[in-house]
Amino acid sequence: MRVALLAESFLPHMNGVTGSVLQVLRHLAEAGHETLVIAPRSGEVSADLHGARTELLRSVPLPSYPEVRVVFARAARLATILRSFDPDVVHLASPFVLGWQGVAAADALRVPSVAVYQTDVVSYAERYGLPHAQALVGAHIARLHRRATLTLAPSTASIAQLEDLGVDRLRRWGRGVDTDRFAPERRTAAWRSSVAGGRTVIGYVGRLAPEKQVADLAALADIDGARLVVVGEGPSRAGLEAALPSAVFTGHLGGADLAEAMAGFDVFVHPGESETFGQTIQEALASGVPVVATGTGGPVDLVRSSVDGWLYRPGDLRDLRARVADLVGDEGKRRAFGEAAREGMRNRSWDAVCRELVGHYEEARVLRPIDDRLPARAARPAGASPAGASVEPVAPADGGEAAPTRTSDAVGARTWRRYVALGDSLTEGLCDASRMPDGHFRGWADRLAELIAHADPGSALRYANLAVRSRKVGDVVTEQLGAALVLRPDLVSVLIGANDLVGRHCDPAALARDVEAVVRRLRDTGADVLLVTPFLPHRVAAHLFLERRFAVYAEHLRRVAAETGSILLDLQAKRRIGELDLWAADRVHLGSSGHRFVAYRAADALGVPDAEALAGLDAALHEHDPAVTGTWLGRDVLPWVWRRVRGRTAGDGLAAKHAGYVTVGGPGRARSRAETG
Template sequence: MVIAPAPSSSTRGLTGSHPYPVVRVPSVPMPRYRGLRLGLPSPKLSDALVAHAPDVVHLASPFLLGARGVALAGQQRLPCLAVYQTDVAAYARTYVGWGEATAWRWLRTIHNGADRTLAPSTSAAADLVAHGVQRVWLWRRGVDTVRFDPAKRHELVRKALAPNGELIVGYVGRLAPEKRVDLLAPTCKLPGVRVVIVGDGPARRDLQKALPEALFLGARHGVQLARLFASLDVFAHTGPHETFGQTVQEALASGLPVIAPATGGPVDLVIPGENGTLVPPEDGTAIAAAVAELVADPALRQRYGAAARAGVEGRTWAAVGDELIDHYRAVLAGPGVPTRVPVAA
């Protein structure tokens, strides 16, 4: 059973059906980012949990709804596992302008109420421990290596993106202030380079003004997204607040050299000199310099791309799912039973 925030009225008809029960609880839009909704505690939560009688409670990025979930798990004496996915404190700083310390206090309370917290990267795990969260384990994300594959590279797509044969540098992700896509401005000025931006969000209009040379494609999904990834030459990730960086991993699976900030989740994914380049966070000039190096050296691009693909082939969702099941078994065994859970390659 999944308990999730109700969608907005404009998207309610798009949620589709599921092969498992889904209980929707009231939700509100996140302040200054209405596309993200926060689930609210509801009497439905307690009733659904009791009726379903689960063996384990899994909290996905708990904050409001998750706080009630961890409390109910404690009341029902159910093992509880919390997954840290979103840097809520950074969002508070970016969108509200205050509340970072308050957010961390609240997160610490929630996560310390769980039997185990899973962090997606070594950086996220270190942040949690530094802010007083206990029982932190590493659980990285998987990637669909069948969908995201260098073989999906398509010359007609490349011709449409860069009619003059430019080297194509891509960004894929939400267009929001904290993603710092504006840092691609110096890269847009490089000769022989075409910047392609895939995604949507509240910052799109401002970014189109700031990056007039870039091609904005909007959101893409499924096979279309995979074909776009594989048809790029270089992937540039700009956000400094990523707990993991799933699009970085999808780019690696697509055989692309990656340029990313030397902070957060990308530090675990990008190996400088092997599959890409790490640059100082929030430094657009450094991103452009790294792109220029790859423009000038096709052999380096090819070597990085081959290593990128090879490095993620063991990180399938099946392997990562098995790892999660081992974490479930560990919390079911109880706190007195040490259980080692291997991390997917």
């Protein structure tokens, strides 16, 4: 399997996310899988990445926490990186900024994504003095994880939190622990003497940041016979050293030094209330050290109160002190709790956890084709599976890819009765002359109408095509939108903008705002909207300077689709659309094969059954596109220049192909007759 891992943070900054990614890389490599890491670049990476390829992207530090880096990479760039790697699954490690673009890129490439919820960003917003941002952050987290094919959460508390946000497709997946590295045998008298001089050691390991609530350790500073030892770095260190003058601050420790320190503790304390899991708790337990942790969030699943530690009442520092003092004063209890802690970690190895992770990858690969048959994947309502289906991966006897088994309602395409196409020459169908009389064209929208009608042979589809060659976004706003509203469609396709983008002066963001207004007006009527991103052919030198414009415009349209609940056909992200064999000789319009490609991709996006099979059959049976004669300069360029000089366009004086409805399909033989509404 080929796995692409997108991580919000990475080496050289070590934290829980980075540590988990490194463990996953190691175990995937040992199992024979290929990996790619996409992450922020923040310094030299010298660690063993176990053969993983890397794409480290330019990043900027958070002002209040420079060790944390943020990548602002567009989904189109990530899609290009992913396309070259050709992953079977995209693993999103603690996704937020980079992860949002990553899930969009995975969607564009129709690759399953597995989002690993590892950081309680909602609570972090409050801890960093941004309480008014909590609702916005929560909404962003909900959108992101609903868009992912599958979400893995590390604890029952984090699953409940995500469920409250409306996230579905949740699976429990914890973290492994290195029981060889973290073990009671790492305990040394020399280390203990150097930090505590024979006193009982109360230890903490983690980031020194507000969300970790390390300041709560002040309640333990004067327990008789004990020394507080704080391991870690972070933006709060200076303030904590001032508040805890009797504590020992070691700074960051890693490798054998961290293992020695962890085993050298007598009691491990974890005060943070925003933990989705608590990896350092596992490491302490594996080291045979009893744990006192807050009774909320991830620690609830890790600490067995009165067996290997204590859970204290969240926010109750008197209870925290009492629980720690109980263990400090009772060596026998510490020893019994420590033995139980070590025993409880024996079955939580990273090897076992990563085998479980691969199983989740396989499940996501089963679910993704089902999602591809549903419109508006990003707006999928909460529930275990689409359309109420219960899906389980079934291993085939021949060892091939597992296939889904639906045990309840079948997942099918939505039925539409009135379809209207808006756009320019691409939607009009220019150059798709295959099997048409001279001077007439079919086009992808005509073909899509036939596919929609094919999906429901018992009913007819009414279809109008208002597209006219050379039209721009402004023409859709002022002319085509009004005409479409009169027809009261329940499905509208919108492919527009290429003629604006090739102009001398162009603002892709402003164009996208105009398109967004059109889409919102249509959505307000209850119609579904199929929003299509414009595209360019590859290897055409004249188009090189236009590529950035098209990419920026497409990124805005992706946002519009997500925010309006529209169905996105992201052709700009599909490399195949740029191959020259799909284009007409003018390298401006699609040929018949290109229109067939777009029609079947659109049918896929709409969930039309058997679209892929029909596409293969169509390609096998279809004749080659009609041959063209003449040179490109004389046949295409000079007439275009001459029209521009005269202030004319190829669409002047032309009306829409189907200004009113025509009927496609229905019982008996297909028919076509004009209608008005």
